[in-house]
Amino acid sequence: MKIEEKLSLLNYKTDRSYAHITIDPDICATCPDHFCVFACPANCYTLINGKLNFKYEDCVECGTCDIACSHGSVKWTLPKGDNGVIYKYG
Amino acid sequence: MSEFDVIVIGAGPAGSSAAIKLAQGGMNVLLVERGDPPGTKNVSGAVLWGDELSKVVPDWERSAPIERYVTRKEVAFLTEKSKIAISYSSQDLMERKSGKIIVRGKFDQWLARKAKDAGAMLVTGITIDKLVIDGGKVIGVMQDGDVITSDAVIVAEGANPRVLINSGLRPKLSDHDVALGIKETIKLPENVINERFNVDSKGGYASEFVLGFLDDGILSGGFLYTNRDTVSLGIVASLDRLRANGMTHSYDIMGKFEEHPFIKNLIKDGIPDEYAAHLVPEGGLASMPKLYGNGYLVTGDAAMFTFSNGMVLQGINYAITSGILAAETILENKGKISEETLSNYVNKLRNSYVLSDLYTFNGIQNVTWSDFTQKTMPKILDSVMMSMFDERGMPKKHLMQVLSAAVKSNGMKYTELISSGYRMMRKM
Ligand SMILES: Cc1cc2nc3c(=O)[nH]c(=O)nc-3n(C[C@H](O)[C@H](O)[C@H](O)COP(=O)(O)OP(=O)(O)OC[C@H]3O[C@@H](n4cnc5c(N)ncnc54)[C@H](O)[C@@H]3O)c2cc1C
Ligand code: SF4
Ligand code: SF4
Numbered sequence: 440m441k442i443e444e445k446l447s448l449l450n451y452k453t454d455r456s457y458a459h460i461t462i463d464p465d466i467c468a469t470c471p472d473h474f475c476v477f478a479c480p481a482n483c484y485t486l487i488n489g490k491l492n493f494k495y496e497d498c499v500e501c502g503t504c505d506i507a508c509s510h511g512s513v514k515w516t517l518p519k520g521d522n523g524v525i526y527k528y529g
Numbered sequence: 530m531s532e533f534d535v536i537v538i539g540a541g542p543a544g545s546s547a548a549i550k551l552a553q554g555g556m557n558v559l560l561v562e563r564g565d566p567p568g569t570k571n572v573s574g575a576v577l578w579g580d581e582l583s584k585v586v587p588d589w590e591r592s593a594p595i596e597r598y599v600t601r602k603e604v605a606f607l608t609e610k611s612k613i614a615i616s617y618s619s620q621d622l623m624e625r626k627s628g629k630i631i632v633r634g635k636f637d638q639w640l641a642r643k644a645k646d647a648g649a650m651l652v653t654g655i656t657i658d659k660l661v662i663d664g665g666k667v668i669g670v671m672q673d674g675d676v677i678t679s680d681a682v683i684v685a686e687g688a689n690p691r692v693l694i695n696s697g698l699r700p701k702l703s704d705h706d707v708a709l710g711i712k713e714t715i716k717l718p719e720n721v722i723n724e725r726f727n728v729d730s731k732g733g734y735a736s737e738f739v740l741g742f743l744d745d746g747i748l749s750g751g752f753l754y755t756n757r758d759t760v761s762l763g764i765v766a767s768l769d770r771l772r773a774n775g776m777t778h779s780y781d782i783m784g785k786f787e788e789h790p791f792i793k794n795l796i797k798d799g800i801p802d803e804y805a806a807h808l809v810p811e812g813g814l815a816s817m818p819k820l821y822g823n824g825y826l827v828t829g830d831a832a833m834f835t836f837s838n839g840m841v842l843q844g845i846n847y848a849i850t851s852g853i854l855a856a857e858t859i860l861e862n863k864g865k866i867s868e869e870t871l872s873n874y875v876n877k878l879r880n881s882y883v884l885s886d887l888y889t890f891n892g893i894q895n896v897t898w899s900d901f902t903q904k905t906m907p908k909i910l911d912s913v914m915m916s917m918f919d920e921r922g923m924p925k926k927h928l929m930q931v932l933s934a935a936v937k938s939n940g941m942k943y944t945e946l947i948s949s950g951y952r953m954m955r956k957m
Contacts, residue, residue: 442780445713445804474772480711480779480806500570501806502689503709503779506702506768517691519673521565521654528714528759528803529571529633 442482446497454522458495459515460504466512467491478507499524533559533679535859536670537649538657538692540567542577543829543848544685545640549585550856552647556863559677560644561670565654568637571687572712572807573845574754574761576735577629577636581849586643590626594635596756597733599628601726604840606907607751609742612791613910623732630733630754631845632714632761657686659695660825667824681824681866683855685848688808688830690818698825699818704769706816706833707808711783712763715799719758725795726755737840740764740786741907745774748903750839751786753795760796762787765809765842767898779806810835810844811898814891820875823868826855836886838957839897847883854878896956901949909935909946 460483467473473491475484481497484504500523505515517523535551537544540562548560564570576599582589600623605614622628645651661669661676669678670692686692688707693699719730726734738751749766766782786792810816810833817833820826828834829848836843854877862870878884896902912935916926926934936946 440784440801442778442784445780445801448801448803449805472772472775474775477775477778478709478768478771480709480783482778482780499806500689501709502691502702502808503768503806506704506707507772515691517563517656520656521563523570525564525569526572526803526805527569527634528761529568529573529637529805 446481449499450525450527451496452522452525453496454518457519457522459518459523460493460495460498461514462491462493463512464491466510470510470512474507474509475504475513478503531669531678531680533557533677534863535559535681535683536561536677536679537683537685538670539685539687539831540564540641540644540651540653541571541637541685541687541829541848542640542845543831543852544683545637545644545852546582546585546849547683547685547828547852547856548644548649549647550853551859552644552649553585554856554860556860558649559679560641560649560651561655561657561672562641562651562653563656566638567641567653568634571633571637572710572805573633574712574752574763574842575631575633575845576754576841577631577845578627578841578843579846581846581853584853590629592639594631594639596630596632597728598623598626598731599630599735600728600732601734602628603734603736605736606739606741606910607789607791608907608911610790611911611914613907613914614736628733628735630735630756632756632759657692659692660698662696665823667822681826681859681871683852683859684825684827684831685829685852686831688810690831693818693827693831698822702808704772706810706812708765708767708811709771709779710763710765710807710809711779712761712805712807713783713787713801714803714805715760715762715796716758716802717760717796717799721798722755722758722760728755737842739839739903739907740782741904742789743782743785745777746770747774747777747782748898748900749782749786751792752842753792759802760799762792762796809842811837811894813894814887820878821868821871823871824866826858826871826874828852828855834883834887836890837897838890838893839902850881851878851883854881854883890956893956896953902953905939905941905949908939909941912938
């Protein structure tokens with residue numbers, strides 16, 4: 440089963456007005472390792488034509504990317520209130 | 530005058546246990562949880578080991594949502610084409626009911642309700658940003674710009690400790706502090722689980738795996754636990770090895786695990802129902818934040834209280850016990866909360882298994898997360914087993930000769946095997 444299919448099993452309450460994680464595109468543009476792409480279990484970080492693309496909507500709030508990025512690009516906060524992933528089993 | 534005697538941040542096992550104890554002691558407690566309902570943000574295997582909860586909920590097993598009791602426990606090495614396992618089935622283990630297999634989504638909701646029943650005020654769907662510190666003393670918490678005051682705060686926010694970080698009370702996490710857990714919940718009919726895992730409908734199978742088949746330096750453990758009509762399958766992978774590897778996606782480690790021939794047949798015809806990921810504290814003492822300060826105490830995963838030796842992964846029991854001990858410390862010092870009075874929390878932890886285990890097993894991660902344990906051992910065991918059971922009509926060799934050949938064929942010296950094995954036995 441592909442990661443996209445696995446992620447589609449999840450339920451979210453998405454906060455359209457607030458991205459709880461943001462990146463600094465200027466820092467990512469010169470990143471030597473793109474480790475966020477490999478570390479994120481929810482495939483939120485992808486490289487499209489060599490350029491880093493980040494989408495917070497599939498994020499499961501694990502916190503891994505904040506550790507993974509050693510270049511100071513990731514600004515990590517929890518979603519506001521009860522937004523974000525809603526696990527049934529967990 | 531504070532609004533609450535105590536604010537507890539997080540209604541996981543640590544926070545809810547603390548809130549129950551505090552409420553039972555007559556305290557005015559606010560238990561704040563960002564998940565709505567509690568449990569919807571949390572991920573575990575999960576086997577809850579032991580009976581710590583009975584200290585705050587005496588006959589808890591009667592009402593708790595327990596899926597099954599562990600009656601078959603395995604520890605297995607997986608190489609590319611083999612599985613070498615120690616399987617322990619025991620009637621004593623069955624009677625002792627030490628391992629309760631739970632689903633956190635149901636369990637945490639149940640436990641938080643117990644806190645509410647005990648008299649704590651539970652609010653859900655609220656995310657705390659940081660502690661409010663005034664003149665060196667924690668006087669409450671900040672939520673979306675609002676301050677809620679209390680005489681003391683128990684931090685029970687789990688393995689991604691944003692409140693502590695935002696409050697300047699611990700550094701950001703690094704690769705050595707945590708591992709990455711990824712889990713899938715797979716639907717299988719109850720009777721299929723019973724037959725396939727050779728358990729009755731109350732009994733359960735729990736197995737830890739060493740994923741010796743992974744290439745390129747990746748280190749990861751695996752687990753499989755049977756719920757009533759679902760199976761929990763997951764990995765716990767080392768972040769620094771993933772970083773050193775630099776070309777493997779974390780989710781592909783999970784993919785390889787579920788595709789392994791000996792795992793695939795265990796989940797055959799199962800319907801994947803959920804995918805999840807969460808950090809697991811792995812750093813031991815070296816990763817621990819300061820456990821107390823003027824007006825606050827840190828419990829559970831936020832304090833990095835977990836234990837894993839490759840045979841079990843435990844954190845829920847440590848969370849429950851540390852939560853109860855934090856509550857006790859506050860109850861004993863009502864009206865005189867200070868850094869000094871709260872320091873007794875550490876004594877309590879040291880006198881319990883929580884801190885004694887962390888001290889006893891200090892440095893164990895150097896063994897569990899080593900190439901020797903995760904790569905060499907499985908390969909040697911595989912070679913030994915294969916030589917013993919691959920009957921080719923040749924004269925047989927003594928076990929020592931077989932072992933020695935296996936060690937050599939895996940590029941190791943006998944003396945290395947002995948010293949690594951000795952180190953492993955000592956640490957475990
Ligand atoms: C894949 C995996 C498998 C595991 N398997 C096992 C197992 O089989 N057995 C075992 O004993 N342990 C296991 N563990 C470890 C176990 O899950 C943890 O040790 C345990 O959950 C710790 O409990 P806690 O209460 O400290 O933290 P958590 O359970 O993480 O609870 C923290 C709570 O705080 C809430 N919260 C966090 N931040 C905020 C905030 N800012 N505001 C409001 N609320 C907040 C969260 O939503 C959550 O409800 C496993 C862990 C993982 C990831
Ligand atoms: S987020 Fe960090 S690791 Fe990822 S591309 Fe940007 S700088 Fe690199
Ligand atoms: S918090 Fe976890 S899931 Fe979310 S973007 Fe970061 S690594 Fe991915």
